[in-house]
Amino acid sequence: MHIPPMIRKSMSTRVPATHSQAMDQDQRLRWLRERDDVALEPLWAQADAVRRATVGDAVHLRGLIEVGNVCVRACTYCGISVHNHKVGRYRMTRDDILDCARRAVTLGFGTAVLQGGEDPGLSRELISDCIRAIKAETPLAVTLSLGERARGDLEAWHAAGADRYLLRFETSNRELFARIHPPPPGRRASVDRIQLLRDLAAMGYQAGSGVMVGIPGQTYTDLARDLEVFAELDLDMIGIGPWIPHPETPMVRDLAESAAPGEQARNDAMDTLKMVALARLAVPDANLPATTALATLDKDQGRELALTRGANVIMPNLTPPKYRALYELYPDKACVNETAEECDGCLRGRVARIGRVIGVGHGTARKNSRREVAGSRSRGVDCDDDANCDGCEPTEKSRRTMEQPWTAK
Numbered sequence: 367m368h369i370p371p372m373i374r375k376s377m378s379t380r381v382p383a384t385h386s387q388a389m390d391q392d393q394r395l396r397w398l399r400e401r402d403d404v405a406l407e408p409l410w411a412q413a414d415a416v417r418r419a420t421v422g423d424a425v426h427l428r429g430l431i432e433v434g435n436v437c438v439r440a441c442t443y444c445g446i447s448v449h450n451h452k453v454g455r456y457r458m459t460r461d462d463i464l465d466c467a468r469r470a471v472t473l474g475f476g477t478a479v480l481q482g483g484e485d486p487g488l489s490r491e492l493i494s495d496c497i498r499a500i501k502a503e504t505p506l507a508v509t510l511s512l513g514e515r516a517r518g519d520l521e522a523w524h525a526a527g528a529d530r531y532l533l534r535f536e537t538s539n540r541e542l543f544a545r546i547h548p549p550p551p552g553r554r555a556s557v558d559r560i561q562l563l564r565d566l567a568a569m570g571y572q573a574g575s576g577v578m579v580g581i582p583g584q585t586y587t588d589l590a591r592d593l594e595v596f597a598e599l600d601l602d603m604i605g606i607g608p609w610i611p612h613p614e615t616p617m618v619r620d621l622a623e624s625a626a627p628g629e630q631a632r633n634d635a636m637d638t639l640k641m642v643a644l645a646r647l648a649v650p651d652a653n654l655p656a657t658t659a660l661a662t663l664d665k666d667q668g669r670e671l672a673l674t675r676g677a678n679v680i681m682p683n684l685t686p687p688k689y690r691a692l693y694e695l696y697p698d699k700a701c702v703n704e705t706a707e708e709c710d711g712c713l714r715g716r717v718a719r720i721g722r723v724i725g726v727g728h729g730t731a732r733k734n735s736r737r738e739v740a741g742s743r744s745r746g747v748d749c750d751d752d753a754n755c756d757g758c759e760p761t762e763k764s765r766r767t768m769e770q771p772w773t774a775k
């Protein structure tokens with residue numbers, strides 16, 4: 367089995383997890399400013415040790431369904447924002463979405479992630495209906511990533527059975543966030559996403575967030591503060607990807623906004639991987655994806671490097687091929703031309719080559735296993751949590767989930 371030397375190095379270094387938990391802002395800043403790969407090896411090793419001690423060797427697969435690329439927002443970095451008049455728009459139907467969810471089950475995934483732009487056409491009723499159907503027909507956990515929605519929508523979707531909500535705050539620097547993420551039409555101020563994440567957790571969602579690395583004007587101090595916010599929110603999921611310039615976006619024309627030399631965070635694989643590793647140390651039991659954006663920057667090793675430096679989740683793409691290329695948040699996106707089966711096979715091979723195993727079940731962050739069980743039962747749904755669940759005695763159905771892979775009904 368050939369394993370590239372950089373990845374083998376991370377896998378072979380053993381550091382006791384307890385050495386790495388507490389890190390103050392000065393230490394984080396020192397790591398963030400470090401550019402020497404050899405000097406960074408203790409950070410990679412610590413992150414990998416903490417990952418192993420807290421979430422184990424399982425890599426959980428979350429099937430990504432890009433339900434639509436219509437968006438009313440004008441985020442200056444995003445290829446499907448309202449600015450881009452060159453991209454063809456689509457919105458998947460209920461049947462399209464359910465077909466993708468069934469495929470997730472066939473491929474053995476534990477979660478379906480419904481992701482899309484901020485689109486009123488993805489109505490409260492349509493999404494509620496999709497969630498109820500997925501929950502009735504499959505054992506999948508449902509994650510939503512549909513932007514800043516009205517409280518009534520979010521509550522209705524949770525009541526319909528949605529387990530998790532992903533909303534990146536992108537940067538904790540409020541002035542920078544306001545610049546890259548203008549308010550919605552008819553509003554004068556941007557939504558406070560950090561408060562919205564607290565609200566989502568209070569509603570009962572497992573809340574996920576994350577940031578973009580290397581935004582023009584973003585400093586290492588900003589990134590260190592982002593890590594502090596991850597820990598303050600005690601997030602269940604943290605997605606970290608580099609800013610990848612899209613030619614049809616205003617941000618590409620805005621590069622003069624960069625911070626001082628040496629302080630500007632870089633939108634490269636190294637700075638992104640440092641944030642992945644530091645996020646693992648900041649919130650040890652969170653689920654951390656090896657993001658597609660990172661894989662786009664480094665198609666050969668991006669995912670493997672993330673998985674050996676703190677990450678424990680991959681999100682294979684289940685979106686039908688006819689829509690994939692239209693969901694172009696950034697150009698040259700990894701895996702855009704592969705079918706769901708090809709994507710799944712490739713990712714499983716990558717996981718096996720670094721000596722890890724594919725997770726079974728929902729892959730819920732341990733701190734939430736108990737809550738997921740309680741939430742499922744209060745909604746009258748049987749629990750399908752995985753073998754890592756320490757929330758309760760397994761039910762007959764969850765025992766079946768642990769013992770055998772699911773097949774489509």
Ligand code: SF4
Nearest residue numbers: 437439441444447483
């Ligand atoms: S980042 Fe999200 S909300 Fe902003 S334009 Fe893109 S899809 Fe819309």
